[in-house]
Amino acid sequence: MKYFYRLLLYILLGIAYLFLWKYSLSTNSTLLTEKKQLSSPPKNPLILAYTKQFGKSFFHSEVLEDLEKCQYKCEYTENQIYAYIHGLYMYQLVLLYPKSDVAIFHARFFNPPSSILSQQNPNRLNVFFSLEALPYEKISGRKYPPDFFNVSMTFRRNSTIWIPYNKFEAIKPEEKDNETLVWADKQVDEIVAKKRKFAVIFVSNCETNSNRESYLAELQKYANVTVHGECNGHQISTEEMKAEMEKHFFVLAFENSVCEDYVTEKFWKIKNLIVPIVLKRSILKGIAEDEYFIAADDFDSAHTLAKRLLYLTKTPDEYKKYLSWTKKYKKTNFYKGNNWSKYFCKLCEMATKKEEHTIENIFEWWEMDAKCEPDFTIKVLHAHEIETLFMKARKILVIFGFFFILYLYKLLFQLLCI
Known part of the structure; x- marks a missing residue:
């Protein structure tokens, strides 16, 4: 029996060795693949x-x-974890975090064990990463100290490294005649001429912090909005989504949260030659010019917005003014998927130069400075009603004041006649 257990032990050790062989790191390249070994510590950051x-x-x-x-x-x-290989059979297991120059933590999924907190190195860059708005990425109650992170990589422009979901890329002089990169006027006209439907929205979250569903319901009273996504059980592929945008004049780029700088792929569908409707104009400040999109909070009601949009569907020249970005910016995507290589390159630069960064209190920076507006659409929908009530109240006060002054004059006249 003891020979059986010994054989079993050898088999398990062999499996463990093969596992380490597959998942250890490479020192022969700047790219650490999962099929090479470390014979010495990494030379680069x-x-x-x-x-x-x-x-x-x-x-x-x-x-x-x-x-x-x-x-x-x-x-x-x-x-x-990786292994230093010594000869054919000897290896040493090493925890990687203490050896790292930069460690990236996705905010939602990081609540550190005590072992991490006890292995702090003032020269390491601990990176707070998040592309979600605060209402869906809260960190209060986490166990790390306020100054654990010293670098932020988020959608917010006041981050150490700003990661936008997308952005416009200016046309270079030598690219202006390249129809692969630049929209020709004829192409724009042809695409606009094919549009027949009013507006479309793609949604996955059904109950949102911004309460976008309330504004959508109100808008649907006055115009037909096509709805795709998990909320109505009608999910579609990327190709089907592109086809839908070709048919529609507008896309409702209603975010699940109205927070400063939170502009997701919903808005960047603009690159498919469709005009986005956002909830709040000021959110796009510094990200996209005002003339390229329409904002719900510019209108006193969903009805007024619907009338404006319907007018634009019947006047192509007016509609195409919102597509004037095609004369200034490329039609190519900024990146595909979650390819953030340029930002990781920036991290590499920071590590190479041994830059020092600090965040005094990540909880205050992320949560107290978020500038989010819960139930924003409720405020927008009722803003006109409140303004109307205020105007009516002011008229009543003016009329009351007029008659009150007449009454005072009457009393004064009676006193003078006595």
Whole structure:
């Protein structure tokens, strides 16, 4: 029996060795793949993605390929443990976090064990990563100290590294005649001429912090809005989504939260030559020019907005004014999927230059400074009603004041006649 257990032990050790062989790191490249070994510590700064991003890899193949073009050379991995190989059979297991120069943590999925907190290095960059708005990414109650993070990578423009969901790219002089990159007037006219339907919205969250569903319900009283997504059980593919945008004049880019700088892929469907309708104009300040989109809070009611939109569907020249961005910006996408290689390159630069950064209190910065407006659409929908009531009250006060003055004059006249 003891020979059986010994054999079983050898088998388990063999499996463990093969596992380590597959998932350890490489020192022969700036890209740490999962099929090579470390025979010595990394020579370049080491960047560790301690968590995944909604179960997806930060360093997928497209990112790693683009990072080869980065001016600064770092090693990237998502493995928290690796092995130094000594000869054929000898190896040493090493925890990667204490060795890392940069550690990336997705805010939603990070609540550190005590072992992490006890291994702090003032020279390490602990990166707070989030592309979600505060109402859906709260961190209050987490166990890390307020100054645990010293670098932020978020959609907010006051982050250490700002990661927009997308952005416009200016047309260079030498690119203006390249129809692969630039929209020709004829192309724009042809696409607009094919549009027949009013507006479309793609939604997954049914009950939102912004209460966008309330505004949608009100708007649907006056115009037909096509709804796709989980909320109505009608999910569609990316290709079907593109086809829908070709048919519609407008896309409702209603975010689940109205927070400063929170502009997601919903707005950036604009690159499919469709005019986006946003909830609040000021959210786009510094991100997109006012003349490229329509904002619900510019109108005193959903009815008034619907009338304006219906007018634009019948006047192509007026509608195309919102597509004037095509004369200034490229039609290509800023990036595909979650390819944030340029931002990881920036992290590599910071690590290489040994830059020092601090965030005094991540809880205050993320939650107290978020500038979000819950139930924003309720305020917009009732703003006109409140204004109307105020105007009526003012008229009543003016009329009351007029008759009150007449009454005072009458009393004064009677006193003078006595």
